[in-house]
Amino acid sequence: MTSRRQYLIAYDISDDKRRTAVFKLLMGQGDHVQFSVFLCSLNETELARVRGRLAELIHARDDQVIFVDLGLAENKCAQLFDCLGKPYNPPSRVQVI
8 A cells, every 4th residue: 555645736727617626626635725725645546546637627728736745644744834824724634433
């Protein structure tokens, strides 16, 4: 099994319909951090799947999606963020069985 890594994914999509589709896709993959920014914990397979689905949704000439690898998911990503104004408070995760 591959390890999970944290990715900051930001997008700039010029069309409302495509932007909504990208938003919905990423909502199922991670935490909505800011307007067009998500924090996702993904393994290699999940990352490839997300990249493939995003490539199908966007127009490469008009839109942009940026992936920033923040390292292993076990690391506390909140320590990587230096915020002005409100601090970043990662959502608490609980496992429901």
